Amino acid sequence: MLGTDFNLENLGIYEGICETIVTTCKGWTPNAAPMGIIRRKDKIYVRLYKGSKTYENVLAEKFIVANITYDPMLFALSTFTNLEDSAFEQTVHENHTMYSLKDAQSWVAFECMNTKITSEAMVAELVPIHARLNKCRVKAPNRGFYGVIEACIHATRYQLTGDEKYLKLIKAYGDIVEKCGGDAEKNALKKVYEFL
């Protein structure tokens, strides 16, 4: 159930899968990674695959922050590497030290409850405990932005499997980025290609 104090729509969390950048920490080291936060009616949850830093941190701390941003470079960088320390900011709330992204439009901090662990993944229910609305920006939908997100997803799959079909998909989405993106999207795509 949602915390009664949180209007998740106002914070940007709508039904379906929200493509966020999740920040976690273990000790004093923050980590960022793109992650889908799943909202179905009043239930929010996340599925984390074994082997990732996020998985390890959530297992230890039972806590994540979901950051909402339309900055394609943040998606590209955090897919392949950690962000620089200067990208994060720290908030302390009721004994929780939480790291979020400075440039997020908004973020929601969740406690992870009822975690279920299978051989491949962990599913955790998310209960919001703190949030911030930093700044709201109107931005027309850009197919190039979404092309960067798809390219990042397929790049992750390529790195996990080595299957070349993913390279073709990255190229197809790269073409959409080149056609429809602005400089921000094109630079993010370059970064994806650099990491492959």
Add this chain to the structure above:
Amino acid sequence: MLGTDFNLENLGIYEGICETIVTTCKGWTPNAAPMGIIRRKDKIYVRLYKGSKTYENVLAEKFIVANITYDPMLFALSTFTNLEDSAFEQTVHENHTMYSLKDAQSWVAFECMNTKITSEAMVAELVPIHARLNKCRVKAPNRGFYGVIEACIHATRYQLTGDEKYLKLIKAYGDIVEKCGGDAEKNALKKVYEFL
């Protein structure tokens, strides 16, 4: 060149192709259709294909309004049919009667200059003359929303050519909508399938 009074970023018009819903009118009948507004540095333009209502209206009135929205149903409906009159609102500014979408987060009205007409299309430079910022909403990126936009684009191509490859693409994007979308995106996808 941009009008000096307009900060187009604040209104949501960034570099690249902005996926907007363009409203035009001829006489007193407003029309809405999804359209990419192209911004490269300080130049904004639009390419309109012959045979569309938008083309006809721009040819007559040399005027368009670009509406920014993340409502997937507005994209689905305006791809295939006109919106109901109640979806529009009217503004009069310096002798121009302009129609915009009530539910747009923002809209920018442009005069169409230096129109170039080829056998297939018209390219017009856009000069902003009026704008409104209605409401700003934070919403996490949703792959299902973009899936609806892609499905609408391929549906238009399918209707123009009858080429069945577009049906396969619509189905592929439909799968993303079913997986990642909320009810808004799923209902919009149903509407796309109804019109095919």
